[in-house]
Amino acid sequence: MKIEALMTRDVISIGPDTPLKDVAAILTANHISGAPVCAPDGEVLGVVSEADILRKEQGVSPDVGGRFSWLLRRLDGETDKLTASTAGESMTSPALTVRSVEPAATAARLMIEYGINRLPVVTDGKLVGIVTRADLVRAFHRSDEEIAVEVREDVLGRALWLAPESFELDVRDGVVTLSGPVESERDVGTAEHLIRCIPGVVDVSLALHPRTTRPKRDRTSFLDHFPR
Numbered sequence: 277m278k279i280e281a282l283m284t285r286d287v288i289s290i291g292p293d294t295p296l297k298d299v300a301a302i303l304t305a306n307h308i309s310g311a312p313v314c315a316p317d318g319e320v321l322g323v324v325s326e327a328d329i330l331r332k333e334q335g336v337s338p339d340v341g342g343r344f345s346w347l348l349r350r351l352d353g354e355t356d357k358l359t360a361s362t363a364g365e366s367m368t369s370p371a372l373t374v375r376s377v378e379p380a381a382t383a384a385r386l387m388i389e390y391g392i393n394r395l396p397v398v399t400d401g402k403l404v405g406i407v408t409r410a411d412l413v414r415a416f417h418r419s420d421e422e423i424a425v426e427v428r429e430d431v432l433g434r435a436l437w438l439a440p441e442s443f444e445l446d447v448r449d450g451v452v453t454l455s456g457p458v459e460s461e462r463d464v465g466t467a468e469h470l471i472r473c474i475p476g477v478v479d480v481s482l483a484l485h486p487r488t489t490r491p492k493r494d495r496t497s498f499l500d501h502f503p504r
Contacts, residue, residue: 277426278377278378279397279405280377280404280405281380282415283405284406285404290302290324291363291364292321292363292364293362294363295362296366299363299366310324310325312403313363313367318402318403321371322369323368323371323372323396324368328366328367372390373397374396374407375397375398380407380415380475381473381475387409394406395407395408412475415476416475418475420450423452423477424447427471428440430470430474431467435466438456438458438459438463442456451480452480453482453483454471454480454482454483456483457484461486464482464484467484468480
């Protein structure tokens, strides 16, 4: 399943010149923890979150200085956010994004790896949607029939260029059992990886085997038919 099938297309975005007071009001009114910051043409410049606003609100104790001043200089731009007054000055940039054509598993990996709850979705660098952890959880709660369709059409048909009708497929409670002929041993590993990436798949049991290799034509005997 691709991210474009899960994402929310009606995205709340914020301009870089938006005052932080207005950013706080937008996040609160829409019950969201963050929003992408976009240029007028839709390019994603960064992401501003509740954490950015809290950092501004918390500030730095006025007695922090002296021998600890070196620490502030090593905060990699974090001290600049303390004086920020707009979304563009406070945002985290560059933004972590995903492309709409990527699999849902990519979004799940990034969210876990970076400890975030939502990702801006882009096409050609322009914002087209937003995908959240809740979207991914809903996708995991899919019927066995939906999973089977994706295995046949996306994995066997589109990714491996194989005829789905040549395989025996069974999906029960998210467990995929698949048997049949593939072109090579490499296809076995590819099939397992792609199936495990399908939202809703709990486990995979494969009985795939490479097709019987056709005997190579005897080139020498073929040439013997021609006069020398």
